[in-house]
Structure formats: C-alpha cells, structure tokens
Amino acid sequence: MPELPEVESLRRQLEPNLTGRQIIAFELAMPRIVRSGDVRSLLGARITAVERKGKYLVIPSDRPAALFVHMGMTGTLLFQLEAGHERFIRATIRLQRGLVLFRDIRTLGGFWIATLDSPPWKNLAPDPLEPSFNLEYLSKALSHRKAPIKPLLLDQSVVSGIGNIYASEILFRAGIDPRTPAERLNARQVERLVELSRSVLLEAIESKGTTFRDFRLSDGRDGEFRQFLKVYGREGESCLKCGRKVVRIVQAQRSSYYCPACQKLPRARKGG
C-alpha cells in the first residue's frame, strides 16, 4: 500500500483497536520481516498510541521500545478479533483482545523495534500535512536540484508521504510537466505544489486511500480514491480536462502519467 493516505487510513482504523491493549505474543511466519531489534522487548507491553510519520506507522508502548512498521509496496496491517484464513501473512501480533496481521505479498515491508529517539529512518522530510512543509521549505529543498520534479516528489528526504500514484496526481492538478527540472520551477509553481500536495492527500484520506491493486484497509476493505484518480493508470485514455490522451513515461524506473497538453514544460532559456 504505501502512500501517506493509505497509512493514515490504517492508523485511524487501528488506533481505537490497539491503544491501551497489551501485546501477548508475536508469531513470525517470516522472521526476516523484522529488520532490526527484538520483538521480545515488546512482550507484555501496553500500546499507548498509533501514530504516523511519513509512510511509517509508529506504535509506542509503556516500555522504552516502540514498534515501527513500513508497508513497502504490498503490505498492510489487518485487525481481526479471531484468526481467519488470510494468505500472505508474514507476522501476527496477538493482543489482549484481537490480532494484528501483517499481510505483505512481496515482503518489501517490515518491522523495526527501537526506541522513539532512534527510528529506522534518517533524513525523513516533513510531509505535506505538516505546517513546516511550506513555500519557504520547498523552495529551498528544490533549489539547485536539476533532477526532474517527479522523482524528487518520491524522495522522502525532500517530502515524505508521497508515492508514485499521488506524485502523478499532484503534478497533473498543478499543471506541471513531470520532466521539469526542479530548479526551473518558479515560485508560483512551487506554491501550487505545496497547496496541491496537501489537498490531494487530504482528499484521498477522505476516501480512505487508493486501492489500485493489493492495498487493503485494516478491516479488509478497499480504499475508494481510485475513482478520483485523474491520470495515474490512465495511459491512452482521454484527459479529463482537455480530452487529449494521457501519456505514460518512465522516470527513475517508475511509471509517470501526465497530460502533455495540460502539463507544460517551461520554455527553454536563451543559451541554455
């Protein structure tokens, strides 16, 4: 699953079911999903909150240790009162009441057990819902960056929480060509990126995220934002603004979708 709206939707569903509950046991069907730390340091611990940082879920406890979860490409956390018959369950957290199942087809996600002041990430930028993600911040982060803006939106040290679907959606709504060198964006465009990153992610949260393929909410349901996607996955279909065909290109080994008519590159500079 993966991007901010999906992780935030999971967080909201899990919070009331996990907060205040004691961890009874970990059952690791695939031990290597524990990337660092020891799950034994959480046995008997009581969960005190379910938080999110970028695309990570952060689950602190009444012990020094906290559980960090990243969903990778295909991970999710299912909450069930009783064991079911789900496929691809890599780990099960047995609670005082209920079970948290880590379902991850491609096993690119994982668990980290660590203290809150030594999280698994380094250089994680603010996400677009944080006040510190503003024009001043983003202008500085993008200045002197010659790389195309689209892959930079996926760089979690520039802005956290945005992944491949929402990067294309944000750029479409901002009217910016994904190939635009970041340093060539003017202040007006950077401002639009700040505002639209925020509004697109908020709208997606309203719909409990996007299920394009594998993502499931913690109750097993699908996110409903897919119906509101304007370009992602719509190669060859008509642009919803102008009717021209949506194009797919590959940047940094990832698909980017955009409308060549609605999303323009800046004009080449003289001499340059």
Add this chain to the structure above:
DNA sequence: CCGCCAGCCTGAAGGC
C-alpha cells in the same frame, strides 16, 4: 552532495 541504477521479493497478467 547529486543523480542514476541495480537489487530486494512475490504474484498477476498478457503474449506466444
């Protein structure tokens, strides 16, 4: 520091 690329994994879907 920056930009690019291979690699990590598994499963679904499409072509032949």
Add this chain to the structure above:
DNA sequence: TGCCTTCAGGCTGGCG
C-alpha cells in the same frame, strides 16, 4: 497448458 516477459502504491546502497 505451459513458458517467458513485464509490470507492480518503496527504499537502500553503491557508483561515478
């Protein structure tokens, strides 16, 4: 019915 290739909501580490 295979067999093979391509494609996937992410991120890390290594190279130049």
